[in-house]
Every structure is written in structure tokens, then in C-alpha cells.
Amino acid sequence: MGKSSKVFVGMDVHKESIEVTLAEVGGAVSRLGQIGGDRASLLKMVRRQQSRGGELVFVYEAGPCGFWIHREITGLGLACMVVSPALVPRRAGDHVKTDRRDSERLASLARAGELDAIHVPDIR
Secondary structure, X not given: OOOOOEEEEEEEEOOOEEEEEEEEOOOOEEEEEEEEOOHHHHHHHHHHHHHOXXXXXXXXXXXXXXXXXXXXXXXXXXXXXXXXXXXXXXOOOOOOOOHHHHHHHHHHHHHOOOOOEOOOOOOO
């Protein structure tokens, strides 16, 4: 990955784990793997991706795990999109849902510009 490249990082988030996929602009979609669902694991993955250079854009679906991931990533000065699961385009007949497929789909759709971020509320 070059310094001028842009990488979309799709994350399928669960309480105990996060499935991560990378999609470079003009490049391939590659599975990074599964990390723990805790702050330390997330920050370790983010630091590794930052060390590779390039612009990073993280994306994940809003869900019961809340917005702490968005706050952690944007607190580091990086871009993070939270999208509504209901607004993620799906192909007709695509009923198989796995963590890997979901993270790949998010990374690919973000790279294609087909996702709109939702508003993340402030902590009160």
C-alpha cells in the first residue's frame, strides 16, 4: 500500500469480536481477519493499519455495541462511518450472512461510495 492510497476498512462488530476487511481504491478486497471486541484489540489493529501508510476510512453498521468504536477512531483523527443496517444495499437473493461477508460488503460498498453515514450522538 502506497502513501497516497486510500483504504476502506470494513468491520462487522460484535460484543466479543470484530471481523475486519480492507478494500484499497483501485485494488483488491482482502480479509484482515478477526480481532477481539475490546478497546485494546481495536487500537492495535488501527495502529497497524496506520503504520502501513495511506488514508484510512473505517466503516461499520450501527448496532447494540453502540458508538464507542466511532469515538475511539475519530478521537485518533481518522475517518469513521457508521451506517444503518437497513440502508446497506443488498443483492436480490443474497440471504447468506456471515461476519466475513458482511465486513467485505461494507468495505466494498464504502469504496464504491454507496454508503451514507448516520449521525453519531454525543455522550451526555
